Amino acid sequence: MSFATHSRSTSEFAGSSANPARTTLILAITGASGSIFALEMLRALELDERVERVHLVVSPSALRVIAEETGVSGRNSLVEKLLGCASDKIMLLAHEDIGAPIASGSYPIDAMVVLPCSMGTLAGIAHGLAGNLIERAADVCLKERRRLVLCVRETPLNLIQIRNMAAVTEAGATVFPVIPTFYNHPQSVEDITRNYVHRVLQHIGLPQPGAYAWGSEETAED
């Protein structure tokens, strides 16, 4: 099953040639529902010429959920299967490889996004467990005062989860729940996922062409 639905060209990114700044990101996918949001994020990062490198970490539970929700199974050639094409910039790292470059604060990273973020991973980050590469990389982002965006997804929430969200917020992360918007009049699931991903990317300094902006007749350009 392929999810290649590239409808935009990279030349649409107004800042790509004018702004030579290149971004290095971590994208972590954990075992919460919402695999299609991660797919939309992967597509956006692949197309965005401002993004030079994406270190991708996928938890074993995420693989299970991805298989459940999309039909794509296994870790082999995962990026290719999800994008529908090979990627030169998205590097899949092993979940247990706590010796990977992104496990160290000396490795330069601009931002980390966990999408979707399970309550389990939220708890691990909130309590500084650093027991796998996702938790460790997030821990490093917090200690280095780098942007960390946790796209949590669960409902309803118990008090432990709410307290963990407070803890990561106090430590400097942004809790960015996977919640759809309807004021932009989405016509499809793709509209919903794309608008959410646009909001996350705008938050980390990568505004997307065509992004919906409330109160403006025009679309937001970077």
Ligand SMILES: Cc1cc2nc3c(=O)[nH]c(=O)nc-3n(C[C@H](O)[C@H](O)[C@H](O)COP(=O)(O)O)c2cc1C
């Ligand atoms: C189909 C499916 C959907 C799930 N959805 C969620 C969810 O929305 N939120 C959540 O916190 N956990 C969810 N889980 C449970 C997590 O996958 C589980 O707690 C796991 O241990 C999280 O591990 P990870 O954080 O290392 O990915 C789901 C599990 C499955 C199989």
